Amino acid sequence: MKAIVGFVLMVVASYYAEAQEVSQNNYTGSWSSNGSWVDGSAPETANLPVVARNFQINGYISVGTAPAPAPGSVTALSFQSNRDAYDFTVSDTLVVYGDVVFTNKSMNLVIDPGAVMIILGNLTMANKIELASSGSLVVSGDFYKSGSSNQGDYTGTGNVYAGSYSGVAGDFVPDSSEKDVDNDLRNDFPDIYDFVQNNGSAPLPITLLSFNYELVDGNVNLIWATASEENNDYFTIQRSTDGKVFENIEQIAGRGTTSDEQRYSFLDRNPIYGTSYYRLLQTDYDGTEHNVAIKAVFNTSVKSFAIFPSPAAEGQDVKIYTGADNSEALNLEVYSGAGQLLYAQESHAEAGYTVISSGLRSGLYVIKLTTGSLTKTGKLIVE
Template structure:
């Protein structure tokens, strides 16, 4: 079979025809420029709504249908001043230790630690200077040495150099109002002292039980330092139970 040779001008025409066919095939999947605010994308035979990203026109060859992809790459283009990755509050020896960590900071002036007893009304406890600008992890901490008894709430207020501020979520901690309460001497003869190390003024009651579970005394402690008269009791081992509206604490005592 004789091979037919193409003249030079015929080769150019054939290559040009192939190029036009390839371009025409790709034109059915054209990609629009980046759009930052969102809107509606219109393609051959249909449309779609989108948010942030680049719109893709995927109209089928038949020329009828709808845009099947409205967004190629969605993301938030806002720059956050501080990325807070953790914020914790923990009770340690009747004090509250606060720790927080940022992954990055931009124009960050300082943090304010705020505390509340009701999760509504907050007061400023301290301010902690920030590093300002950073793209690495930064750790902070502060300890509340005068923590409230009961449940209290903590939050962070982050303030930029331009005084713009944002708040973290709250963290709740609970400190027992009976924490630190001691009874002495033990063994006791006639008088037993009940002392609250936190000097709480709220009323609390106490009951004394023998080892058979029978209650032998029931009184109310009116202040933070109370003497209990054990003289009516026979020498034996007892359990004294202190309680308030929400907590109970027990001690084993010996009466001589």
């Protein structure tokens, strides 16, 4: 089976807001083709958005043609200033044959989980640029960021692979996300590396239709589908707490060689609470292994949030009922009524609750619980 980097994320009809340019789902085509777009009209590639709107890339869309020009010679995609109220979102695969330029306060670049944006050229970002990535951004040439590193934000758990970093790009991209093409991309996604090294002349193989998950009674159910398979012996499911060091947890038999759609699933009955990462590997009959996809999963055992007693007496222990498993670390913060943080603690629920024993004096307090992306708040009165 060929290595896989494309992803199709289901987009419900209600998502297609009027002020949005959307590419076709599960579709391979050129940006300049009218058939690539839901509204049947290909947008410009310069000074985006010409008409103020969001962009959503849902299929495999390419800008320009192979082979890619020398970095720095052709601007293939550019974004105009003062459009920071809008998002340019890649939910599947976008390949740009040439340079990409974001001017001051351009559109926000968003790369969804599992998605990939490949720039066969240089990437230039001016100041006050927002980049949110839970997927992969690959720049074959130089990634240049002007201004200062705090004029704009980088958020997410994705990775940036670049031939080089200049300006403040090295400070703008967190160390945990900053990687290079020659070593990291070669190791993480060898097929994308070969694609980049050949200036995009060889077709980028895309046979994975989807790789998603659902939470079922606290378990993580991984679901994936392929459009075709070639010499596919088996899949390996790996899991990680940091997205870097993975362990094998299951092996799933492949379907050999087929051009028909195939569906797979695996239920992890011993998931990691908080944020974890699942990696899908595929092995051919000859033993050749491919990195297929990575999915970030947030899972929590928190079932409720109740403070007892409230009102409480001065110095009395207070219990925070969450129903959480004692293996999940919960972060608790206590704020005064004026919003001042009084203290914080990390704890594990015992018998479904966590105890706060701080000797609080009479007054109004706010209790805040966080675990991963989940936040709960409640009021506590001490008499």
